[in-house]
Amino acid sequence: MKSLKLIIALFLSGMVSFGTQGQLKIKGSDTVLPLSQKEAEKYMASHKGANISVSGGGSGVGITALIDNNTDIAMSSRSMKMEEKMKLNDTKRAFKEVMIAKDALAVIVNKSNPVSKLTRQQLEDIFTGKITNWKEVGGPDLKIIVYTRESSSGTYEFFKEHVMMKKNYAADALAKPATGDIVQSVSQTKGAIGYVGLAYLSKTVNSIAVSFDGKTFEKPSFKGAKTGTYPVSRPLFYYYLVSKEKEVKPFLDYILSKEGQKIVDEVGYVSIK
Secondary structure (H helix, E strand, C coil): CCHHEEEEHHHHCCCCCCCCCCCEEEEEECCCCCHHHHHHHHHHCCCCCCEEECCCCCCHHHHHHHHCCCCEEEEEECCCHHHHHHHHCCCCEEEEEEEEEEEEEEEEECCCCCCEEEEHHHHHHHHCCCCCHHHCCCCCCCCCEEEEECCCCHHHHHHHHCCCCCCCCCCEEEEECCCHHHHHHHHHCCCCEEEHHHHCCCCEECCCEEEEECCEEECCCHHHHHCCCCCCCHHHEEEEEEEHHHHHHHHHHHCCCCHHHHHHHHHEECCCC
């Protein structure tokens, strides 16, 4: 009886923990979300006592949560911005960036759209609002409906920087909170165009072949992303505080292992090993 009372007392005082070993909170990029969910599921199945929660919201949301000490790992489909780094530096908190996979960003249109290829310049003109009708790029006489991610999304930032050359999106572009919403909206709207990570490609939409030199066009693919021949490919990151390295490293080591990188390919991303 005395030993039972001692165990209860220790538990209540926080000196004994049951089922909480290996707790991790991961938050951020909706692009990285499906991969992190699958990696966490597999990791917990083989590591007794591990408890990992994963949620999306966008790269900016994840990095803000890291800055505010509300997550252990921030998922991001873009590099951390200078102002974000400064906020961490101001509080004397060192952080690390780890690339866990690669991704290709696919431009998608409605299944009924006969346009199958676009140059980077045409994409810039469409997403900035300079081109507003599909007939201007060889398609039908149909108004172009532009769908984008919200500004907190790393995908939004990456597309703006690498495809639109940092120009602003069209004023009438329709922002969506999640990648799945863009796939659904484009599939249901005849004149629609949007962009999604390779893992989100669906048979309900068509992907566009893209050219940055105006001569060689390539559709998004795992091979193209891995070799770098597909021009709209990018790294995917995890960010964490050095002070949390002991807690974070076992899961990171798993993702970067042969088994973890196999999951990367299985889920629909591009392994880095």
